[in-house]
Amino acid sequence: MAAVEILGDYAEEDDSWMDRAACKGLTQLFFPSAAERPQARERREAAARQVCRACGVQSDCQSFARTNHEYGLWGGESEDERHAAGFRLIAPIGVRARSAS
Numbered sequence: 001m002a003a004v005e006i007l008g009d010y011a012e013e014d015d016s017w018m019d020r021a022a023c024k025g026l027t028q029l030f031f032p033s034a035a036e037r038p039q040a041r042e043r044r045e046a047a048a049r050q051v052c053r054a055c056g057v058q059s060d061c062q063s064f065a066r067t068n069h070e071y072g073l074w075g076g077e078s079e080d081e082r083h084a085a086g087f088r089l090i091a092p093i094g095v096r097a098r099s100a101s
């Protein structure tokens with residue numbers, strides 16, 4: 001799928017569910033910092049998953065991330081988990097590197 005097609009999908013989606021996201025203001029939990037170590041990633045993602053479990057829009061969020069090939073943790077699902085489930089990332093460099101270890 002071309003990048004422009006993905007952007008087209010993004011523009012047409014209803015993203016009003018984002019107004020009810022439990023993760024507002026917690027961006028640092030859902031996306032890695034530069035050169036994040038694996039242990040730090042595990043801790044960060046565990047904390048993010050706890051927020052997702054209490055969120056009322058988890059299903060919408062997971063579907064959105066899968067459709068739009070998002071990076072980071074969305075709907076309780078990491079980019080590695082989405083990638084493994086067949087929702088491929090556009091440039092899965094980090095995923096390949098982590099899968100090799």
Ligand code: SF4
Pocket residue numbers: 020021022023024030051052053055056057058059061062073074075076
């Ligand atoms: S499911 Fe998680 S990532 Fe998605 S909106 Fe809710 S808290 Fe945020």
